[in-house]
Amino acid sequence: xxxxxxxxxxxxxxxxxxxxxxxxxxxxxxxxxxxxxxxxxxxxxxxxxxxxxxxxxxxxxxxxxxxxxxxxxxxxxxxxxxxxxxxxxxxxxxxxxxxxxxxxxxxxxxxxxxxxxxx
Amino acid sequence: xxxxxxxxxxxxxxxxxxxxxxxxxxxxxxxxxxxxxxxxxxxxxxxxxxxxxxxxxxxxxxxxxxxxxxxxxxxxxxxxxxxxxxxxxxxxxxxxxxxxxxxxxxxxxxxxxxxxxxx
Amino acid sequence: xxxxxxxxxxxxxxxxxxxxxxxxxxxxxxxxxxxxxxxxxxxxxxxxxxxxxxxxxxxxxxxxxxxxxxxxxxxxxxxxxxxxxxxxxxxxxxxxxxxxxxxxxxxxxxxxxxxxxxx
Amino acid sequence: xxxxxxxxxxxxxxxxxxxxxxxxxxxxxxxxxxxxxxxxxxxxxxxxxxxxxxxxxxxxxxxxxxxxxxxxxxxxxxxxxxxxxxxxxxxxxxxxxxxxxxxxxxxxxxxxxxxxxxx
Numbered sequence: 001x002x003x004x005x006x007x008x009x010x011x012x013x014x015x016x017x018x019x020x021x022x023x024x025x026x027x028x029x030x031x032x033x034x035x036x037x038x039x040x041x042x043x044x045x046x047x048x049x050x051x052x053x054x055x056x057x058x059x060x061x062x063x064x065x066x067x068x069x070x071x072x073x074x075x076x077x078x079x080x081x082x083x084x085x086x087x088x089x090x091x092x093x094x095x096x097x098x099x100x101x102x103x104x105x106x107x108x109x110x111x112x113x114x115x116x117x118x119x
Numbered sequence: 120x121x122x123x124x125x126x127x128x129x130x131x132x133x134x135x136x137x138x139x140x141x142x143x144x145x146x147x148x149x150x151x152x153x154x155x156x157x158x159x160x161x162x163x164x165x166x167x168x169x170x171x172x173x174x175x176x177x178x179x180x181x182x183x184x185x186x187x188x189x190x191x192x193x194x195x196x197x198x199x200x201x202x203x204x205x206x207x208x209x210x211x212x213x214x215x216x217x218x219x220x221x222x223x224x225x226x227x228x229x230x231x232x233x234x235x236x237x238x
Numbered sequence: 239x240x241x242x243x244x245x246x247x248x249x250x251x252x253x254x255x256x257x258x259x260x261x262x263x264x265x266x267x268x269x270x271x272x273x274x275x276x277x278x279x280x281x282x283x284x285x286x287x288x289x290x291x292x293x294x295x296x297x298x299x300x301x302x303x304x305x306x307x308x309x310x311x312x313x314x315x316x317x318x319x320x321x322x323x324x325x326x327x328x329x330x331x332x333x334x335x336x337x338x339x340x341x342x343x344x345x346x347x348x349x350x351x352x353x354x355x356x357x
Numbered sequence: 358x359x360x361x362x363x364x365x366x367x368x369x370x371x372x373x374x375x376x377x378x379x380x381x382x383x384x385x386x387x388x389x390x391x392x393x394x395x396x397x398x399x400x401x402x403x404x405x406x407x408x409x410x411x412x413x414x415x416x417x418x419x420x421x422x423x424x425x426x427x428x429x430x431x432x433x434x435x436x437x438x439x440x441x442x443x444x445x446x447x448x449x450x451x452x453x454x455x456x457x458x459x460x461x462x463x464x465x466x467x468x469x470x471x472x473x474x475x476x
Binding site for chain 2: 380385388389391392394395396398399401402403
Binding site: 239240241242243245248249252255256257258261263264265266268269271272275276278279281282285286287288290291293294300303304305307308309310311312314315317318320321322323325326328329330331332333335336337340342345346347349 | 358359360361362364367368371374375376377380382383384385387388390391394395397398400401404405406407409410412413419422423424426427428429430431433434436437439440441442444445447448449450451452454455456459461464465466468
C-alpha cells in the first residue's frame with residue numbers, strides 16, 4: 001500500500017518552502033516526467049535485454065535505478081495532485097481498457113499494437 | 120492509499136494470459152515508460168502554461184490525460200515488480216536526497232539544477 | 239549544405255576504433271536519440287516560452303543547446319547510416335505529407351493534430 | 358549533401374501559411390522533438406536488437422521508420438533555424454569533444470559514460 005497522499009503532501013511542502021510552485025505547471029511537470037523517464041532509460045541503453053534482467057544483481061546499478069524510478073514517480077504524483085487525478089482509479093480503468101483492446105486470442109505471443117493489427 | 124500489489128498482480132495475470140512476459144525485459148519496459156511519458160507530454164505540447172493549468176476544466180482532455188498518466192504508472196509499477204523495487208520507499212528516500220540537494224536558502228525562487236549552481 | 243556523408247564516415251571510424259559497432263543496433267540508437275532529445279528538453283524545462291526564445295542571448299546556455307542539438311543530430315545520422323535512410327529525401331516527402339494532412343484552410347491558427355480534428 | 362537551408366525555408370513558409378509560428382517557441386519545439394523521437398523508439402520497442410537490425414528487410418516497417426526519422430529531423434532543423442544554430446558545425450565540434458572524452462585506449466569495447474568511468 002502506497003500512502004500517496006502523504007507523499008503528495010511532502011511534495012507540496014517541499015515546493016512551497018522553495019517557492020517552486022510557480023514553475024510547476026502541468027506542461028512543465030510533463031516535461032520533467034519525460035526527462036526522468038529518459039534518465040531511467042539511459043541506465044538500460046547499452047545493455048542487452050538479458051543484462052537488463054540481471055541488473056538486479058548489481059547493488060550499485062540498482063541504487064541508480066531506484067533513484068530514477070523514484071524521480072519518475074514523484075513527477076507523476078505531483079502532476080496527479082495538480083490535476084486532481086486519482087492515479088489508482090485511472091490505472092484500474094486502463095487495465096480494463098487494455099483487456100478489451102488486447103483480447104487473449106488475438107494477442108497471445110505478440111505485442112502488436114491494437115490499432116496496427118491486421119495492417 | 121494505492122494498493123500497488125493488487126495492480127501488479129493484475130498486470131502479471133494480464134501478461135501471463137497473453138504470454139507477453141518474454142517481451143517485458145527491464146530494458147523494454149523502460150522504453151515503454153518513456154514512450155508513454157511522451158504521449159502525455161504531447162497533450163501539453165502546444166498549450167501555454169496557463170492553458171495547461173486550465174486543462175482540468177476540459178472533461179474531454181482530462182480523459183486523455185488520465186489515460187496517459189495511467190499508462191506511465193502501469194509501466195512504472197510493472198518495472199518495479201520485475202526489479203523488486205519498493206516504489207514508496209524509493210520515493211521517500213529521494214525526497215530526503217532532494218531536501219539536501221536543494222537547501223531552502225539556495226533554492227528559494229529558482230529551480231537551477233544543484234550541479235549547475237554557481238556555474 | 240551539410241556534408242552528411244562526411245559526418246557519417248567520421249562516426250563509422252569513431253565507432254570502429256572503439257569497437258562500439260556491436261552496441262549500436264537501431265534499437266539502441268533509437269534509445270540514445272530519445273535520451274539526447276530529453277537532455278535538450280531539460281534546458282528549456284523551467285523556462286517560459288518567452289525565456290526559451292531569449293536563450294539566444296545567453297552565450298553560456300547556447301553552448302549547451304548546441305551540444306545537445308549536435309548529439310541528437312549525430313544519433314539520427316548514425317541511425318540513418320545503419321538503416322540506409324536518405325534523410326533529406328525522407329524530410330522532403332514528410333513535408334509533402336504534412337501539407338496534405340494540414341491544409342491551410344483547416345489549420346490556420348491552430349495546431350490540432352490532423353487525426354483529432356473535429357473530435 | 359543536405360540542402361538544409363532549402364528545407365528550413367520550406368518549413369518557414371509552411372508555418373507562416375498556417376500562422377503556426379506563434380506556437381513554435383524553442384521550448385515547444387524541444388517538446389516536439391522528444392515526442393517524435395519517442396514515436397521512432399516505439400517502432401523498435403518490442404523488437405530484439407537482432408530484429409531491429411533486420412527491420413531494413415521490411416518495406417512496410419521502413420516506411421514508418423523513415424517517416425518518424427523525418428519528423429525528428431524536421432523539428433531539429435526548425436529549432437536550429439529559430440536559434441540560429443549551424444548544425445553541421447555543432448556536429449563536427451561534438452565529434453571532437455567525444456574523441457577527447459572517449460580516448461580509444463579507455464573506451465575500446467565498452468561504452469561506459471565518460472563521467473562514470475572508474476566509479
